[in-house]
Amino acid sequence: MAEEIGKAKKVRSVAVVRGKTEGHERVRPIEVIWGDTNTTTIHREWGCLLKVDPSRVFFTPRLSYERMRVAKLVRDGETVLNAFAGVGAFSILISKLHPSTKILSVDSNPCAFEFMLENRRLNKCWGVVPVLSDAFDVMKSFSDRFDRVLLPLPELSLKALPYAVRCVKNGGVIHFYGTACRKKGLPQASDLWNDIKEAVEGEARVDLKILNFRKVRAVNRGIYHVVYDLVVKKQYQNQNATSTSK
Numbered sequence: 001m002a003e004e005i006g007k008a009k010k011v012r013s014v015a016v017v018r019g020k021t022e023g024h025e026r027v028r029p030i031e032v033i034w035g036d037t038n039t040t041t042i043h044r045e046w047g048c049l050l051k052v053d054p055s056r057v058f059f060t061p062r063l064s065y066e067r068m069r070v071a072k073l074v075r076d077g078e079t080v081l082n083a084f085a086g087v088g089a090f091s092i093l094i095s096k097l098h099p100s101t102k103i104l105s106v107d108s109n110p111c112a113f114e115f116m117l118e119n120r121r122l123n124k125c126w127g128v129v130p131v132l133s134d135a136f137d138v139m140k141s142f143s144d145r146f147d148r149v150l151l152p153l154p155e156l157s158l159k160a161l162p163y164a165v166r167c168v169k170n171g172g173v174i175h176f177y178g179t180a181c182r183k184k185g186l187p188q189a190s191d192l193w194n195d196i197k198e199a200v201e202g203e204a205r206v207d208l209k210i211l212n213f214r215k216v217r218a219v220n221r222g223i224y225h226v227v228y229d230l231v232v233k234k235q236y237q238n239q240n241a242t243s244t245s246k
């Protein structure tokens, strides 16, 4: 059966998923049931080449539309932080569309980092700056630095949000990915929006405005991965600007 599928689809290997996506690295256990056991491949998306090995790194083509949506929002010359960058799929596309943009792209999985380096080279996207590190350590070392911060890891976004708020500039945007239940009412009425507000409660004089909201993909019955595009207003900076200009 596996061989028939492989030959009909003209693919090198046929693999089955053997369990759930696990841990913060979001890797799914897969087993090759026919063909070449080397599961490294090149995925083509929006004119970009993305080298991935689904047995060692997270990757899904289902985020393709979302990657283009975000990339189109970026303006030339922005400084962007992609906190959970994986193999660099968001970062590579942003850099392709906006070569003058710098995208600091952090991942703690050494395999994802290696693929990100390779994808930067394959696509000649020199604006992508791959960093092998814990994103929290990187975010802690910046304040008011980025025009845009991506948090594409729903399992850690709430924890990362206060750090992202500190390192984004006044008026900058955070793309916050989370999990929400349709029944609870979206976007403002959702439990997630309450959790977002609670997560930044400790950040004095910071206000979040929803610029955009969308369901990214269904992950279970009635459960969605969603994204909030949040504009960060830092009131203390406005006051300083006002008092200086008087």
Ligand SMILES: C[S@@+](CC[C@H](N)C(=O)[O-])C[C@H]1O[C@@H](n2cnc3c(N)ncnc32)[C@H](O)[C@@H]1O
Residues within 6 Å of the ligand: 024, 025, 026, 057, 058, 059, 060, 063, 083, 084, 085, 086, 087, 088, 089, 090, 106, 107, 108, 109, 112, 133, 134, 135, 136, 152, 153, 156
């Ligand atoms: C859902 S994947 C990112 C997907 C990616 N944005 C894409 O479009 O392919 C989340 C990534 O975050 C990384 N990660 C998990 N915890 C991290 C941490 N504390 N610091 C940096 N990266 C982390 C994982 O290794 C994984 O590659």
